[in-house]
Amino acid sequence: MAQIELKQVEKLFGEKYAVKPMDLTINNGEFVCLLGPSGCGKTTTLRMISGLETASGGTILLDGENVTWHHPSDRDIAFVFQLYALYPHMTVRDNIAFPLQAEGMNKDDIDTRVSEVVDILRIGHMLKYKPGKLSGGDQQRVALARALVRRPKAFLMDEPLGALDAELRETMRAEIKALHIAQNATTVYVTHDQVEAMALSDRIVVMSAAEVQQVGTPAEVYYDPANLFVAGFIGSPGMNVLKGQLDGDVVRFLGNNNTLPLPARYRIPLLTTLDADKNVIVGFRPEAGTINADGSMQGEVYAVDMHGAYKLLHVNLGDVPDTHEPTIVHLRTDRMASNPMGSQLRFTVDPAMMRFFDPKSGKAILPSQTDQTDRQPVEVLSTTAEGQA
Amino acid sequence: MTAVQTQARTSNVQQQKRRRGLSDRAIINLFIWPTLLLLILWNAFPLFYSLFLSFTEYSAIARKEPVWVGLANYQDILTDPQMWKYFATTGRYALVTVGMQTLLGFGLALLVREKFKGSGLITTLILIPMMLSPVVVGLFWKLIYNPAFGFFNYLIMQTTPGKAPDMLAGTIARTPVPNLALWAVALVDIWMWTPFVMLLALSGLKAIPDYLYEAAVIDRASSWFQFRRITLPQVAPLLMIAVLFRTIEAFKGFDLVMGMTGGGPGDQTELIAVNLYRQAFQGQFRTGHASALAYIILIIIIAISNLYIRYLNGLREEG
Incomplete structure (x- = not known):
């Protein structure tokens, strides 16, 4: 598991800031939510940590190592996408095994590792199906399994529950929380849903207009908002x-x-x-x-x-x-x-x-x-x- | 609904019927039957009439009734070593053209897949050969291959008179080279139809969502692993459709050959469809015999298509 540090990390699209220079340290084993309205730069921040987006400036440290210019595949970080991004032509099992096969791991080890995560997420009965046949919740479980199977340094999740209906969201939220407690893995989680952020996080990073508004525990951002934006955004009504x-x-x-x-x-x-x-x-x-x-x-x-x-x-x-x-x-x-x-x-x-x-x-x-x-x-x-x- | 309303509605319907004159069914028939008649006259009738003719001794220019000969025509064709040679030529031609078109077309599609400056223009330019008439293509490639002033020999830097190859005559330095003329025709077919494969492969490639590659990069898959496990399986269905079309076309290959070699030299480029034309419309007009040959070709094409379609359906069921 790992510590993630952002130092003056910024992202410019043309002349416009998608993310204004920000500092953030995510500690080993911590669950941090990037929370904000759509277009506030939270997903861009997450993608910069993953390397899917390059930072326009600043440094990203992973366990003290400067990874700002590393390719995503050299960062040892797992990413869970909002729309699952499962490989549609592969079975659930092959989807989960994919990162291990890409590493060239031998078949027996792959089988052990896959059955391990399959047990954790209780998806053993759907291994031979194609993702298209599964419900949204099950697809997201498979996506989580694919992330878990690699035992990465950190998990990045981009609104993983955004595409699910309300009831399933609550179930999956509890599952993610339980998973995090069991694995104690450093996790950065992007959401626009403050209830989700409050329920899951150790700390919340409230973002708006490409800028970090406040970093704090759920109780801190709720009771001691740093500014009027946070005061109005957190809580319903604010x-x-x-x-x-x-x-x-x-x-x-x-x-x-x-x-x-x-x-x-x-x-x-x-x-x-x-x-x-x-x-x-x-x-x-x-x-x-x-x-x-x-x-x-x-x-x-x-x-x-x-x-x-x-x-x-x-x-x-x-x-x-x-x-x-x-x-x-x-x-x-x-x-x-x-x-x-x-x-x-x-x-x-x-x-x-x-x-x-x-x-x-x-x-x-x-x-x-x-x-x-x-x-x-x-x-x-x-x-x-x-x-x- | 009250009784009065019901009554009013019924009379309204009757009124409408009287005004229209024709029932819905009559109108439907009026639309369908002219088309059906045309189809029967132009497609169904020739299909079945030629099936009948294939079992007869008949020539369209002889003023004689068809004479029933049973399977004799089929027996003739299938036992004639000359015909087997034409089939073999066609098979070789199909294998080489479709194979090269698939490889090159898919390769080109991979190249123009990413947007770059002028990529639209380049894609359009690549598509041009496909838009030309095959007869025109045949004629100007005949000029390109001309041993005296053709551009082809200039390109391969063999222009010494007497030593340069004459592709369509199948000779290099006046010495015959086996199958050279066939490969010359195949090259033109490849030149002309590679863009078609590229077009289908390109639309297949563009349909692959970016997030699959993002997920693969996160999963630490190498470029080769991504190509093998994501690109190839995702593009396979469309690529197979392109291969199916090109295979059918290769078995019907006629226009390019007629434009360039007319089947020669000797019978080196005598594809089965060229021979079919010769039997049906040249010399004795062996209509019965030619019909039988046409049916054999049809059965071969249907069989090959079936294999592809089964493969495609397999892909779809899995997906």
């Missing part, structure tokens, strides 16, 4: 973000009379970062709000989504003066709670869950490290995050 103005110990929101108290640990960082106009963007997750008759936030119920285990309220805090568009925040409530559309409500926001962003750069403003009194430890939060994902 983090609520409201434009406000700092006024002493409270933040006043524009266009309505709502205020939120400023958590003490943010006081100094905000004062040192913000401009003279004191404009700031406040973010909080839907589950951070609690309906409370004494709450400092007030709004009108705009819509109610029943999600089974909980309800999601769309609350209008008041129309924006210029555009007359509603200012919507999402709140998560008990499934039994009754908040009919059009009714007024008041709510509070857990100060531990409040985040602040600089309106100019969109970057998160970090709390002062000295005062952690009202901050929950991340470990506790991380279990919650998995429950939600």
Whole structure:
């Protein structure tokens, strides 16, 4: 197994950046997801690691060895494609044996190795079929087997579940996770599905517009997004973000009379970062709000989504003066709670869950490290995050 | 549906029928029968009439009724060593032309497969021989092969009078070389029809998705291994179709030979189809005999085609 290091790796298509210079270290045995909307450069990054795409600049190290200019076949890396890329004219067995035959391994060894991975993935009964006869899930299992059989240094997976239907995706996701835990193989996994990324990863690399937005554990990107993009992209719906103005110990929101108290640990960082106009963007997750008759936030119920285990309220805090568009925040409530559309409500926001962003750069403003009194430890939060994902 | 509605609909249908006059079936027949009649007159009738003639003694220019002779014509042909020689010539011709066309055509397809500057133009240029009329090709290759001023001898740098080869006469320095004229004709056939094989092979190659090669590179397959295990099996069905077409055409080989040698020198380039023409339309117009020969050729071609088609079906079932 291997460590993968990217140093200022970039990719240009013509004049345009497909991937802006990025640094990333993927540790031995780690499962890292590259997550982002389509066209953000995540697949290009993966293909550069594999060598299917050459980097326009920077260095790629594999176990400390510079492989930037190595041919894909000299990198000892396995790649699982979104559309399986099985050889259609060969049987499942020959597909799995292909990488070993290409190496010129002798027949007996090939048989042992093939039956090994076939047992792991439980695909023994389909060995003599052609891939075209198999379901999407089984084809992807065969593709995984073909990757596993080589015992490569690392696995690269390009949306391997993207072509499967929802139910099968969940099954296969669990299988991939179990496989990773059993093999403890360094894995880089590309997906646009944040649920998948949250469920599988040790760390997530959030990408957008050819740039890395944040690298962190699932809990970190969920609770402490580095910027407004990550705040909005992670979670469904994303983090609520409201434009406000700092006024002493409270933040006043524009266009309505709502205020939120400023958590003490943010006081100094905000004062040192913000401009003279004191404009700031406040973010909080839907589950951070609690309906409370004494709450400092007030709004009108705009819509109610029943999600089974909980309800999601769309609350209008008041129309924006210029555009007359509603200012919507999402709140998560008990499934039994009754908040009919059009009714007024008041709510509070857990100060531990409040985040602040600089309106100019969109970057998160970090709390002062000295005062952690009202901050929950991340470990506790991380279990919650998995429950939600 | 209420009773009133039902009634209204029925009367509506009747109205439509009256207006149209013809039933659907009548219209269908009107479209199908003229075509069928043409097919019967131009295809089915000659097919069966010639089958009948092949069992008779008959000449189209003699004013005599066909005389039933049973299998005598077939017996004649199959026991005539001269005919076996023509079959052998045809077989050799087919083997060499189809073999070379497949090799060269597939090779060319591999070369022009990747897009490069001017690849479209080059592909089109390569296709030109195939678009020419075989008679024209035969005639101008006759000029190219001309021992006195032909371009061919110039190309192989043998232009000394008296020593240069006369390809179509089958001689080098006035000494006969066995089968030289046959290979000269075969060369023209190869020149003319290699582009056809290339075209089919190219469409087969272009249909192979890139990701298969990406997967193979990741699987650390060498170029040769990729060619053997991916390219070849993927392109095989289309290549086999090209081979099938060319084999059938080789057994019907006639136009190029007539344009260049007329079967000569001696009977060196007398392909079976050329001999068939000679029997049917030259000298005695041996119509019955020629019909029998035509049927033998037909059976051979069907047999060969069947082998290929079985192979193709085998590929498809596996795939």
